[in-house]
Amino acid sequence: MGGRATSEVVVVGGGVIGSAISYELARRGIEVTLVEAATVASGASGASAGGVRQQGRDLRELPIAMRAIQRWPHLSEELGADLHYRQDGNLTLAERPDDVAALERRVAAEQACGLDVRMVGQAVLRELVPDIAPTVLAASWCPSDGHAMPSLVTHAFARAATRLGARILQQTRVTGISHHRGQVSSVTTTRGQISCRWVVNAAGAWSAAIARMVGLR
């Protein structure tokens, strides 16, 4: 592995979650090593649609999503990278009367949580999206939602973390975690062992396999 083989925290997975956590830890002066089996943003974070969205979430997620959206306009500057972020709104479309009714209920619940979201009918919808299919009956419109390029965001967090002292090991797979009585002591990887006090499981769809390494299901 070369160099330091100890780290206060080992983050498993170089998707947006692991990269952002590594950045936040490094920003707070915490020694962190991110271990990624392939390359940064090679998982779901390199292949998603890019919606930066508050509407349509579990209502319990809404407070943090609403706080996060306030950070997005400044994130490019903070991370020193173009994220292709545009605050151009987000629509959820309804094509059947039942779906319109369900959407109205969802919008009412989100408005009650303080989100600026509203139902729009066909006339407004055609102004927003002139080529929208005639089968769309109505939509919910959240103007403060937007889009960004997921892979750029993930790489930007990873690079910013590195600038702050985080270590990123790519092409390195975590194969085991040593632990005793609830305390982690080291992580075994395909390139050697890293002694650590904390492990963050940010392995996305592979998280269950990492959890099993410490006996969690």
Ligand SMILES: Cc1cc2nc3c(=O)[nH]c(=O)nc-3n(C[C@H](O)[C@H](O)[C@H](O)COP(=O)(O)OP(=O)(O)OC[C@H]3O[C@@H](n4cnc5c(N)ncnc54)[C@H](O)[C@@H]3O)c2cc1C
């Ligand atoms: C800007 C942005 C917009 C998004 N918009 C949408 C959207 O519109 N719609 C939507 O559905 N989702 C969206 N998403 C979310 C996306 O679909 C995923 O949910 C998210 O990227 C998952 O991130 P993750 O870090 O949890 O997982 P991943 O990106 O999958 O990262 C997990 C990483 O763990 C690594 N790994 C696995 N096992 C090991 C191991 N043993 N050792 C080391 N590494 C390992 C993998 O190689 C992988 O790189 C968006 C994401 C972003 C960043």
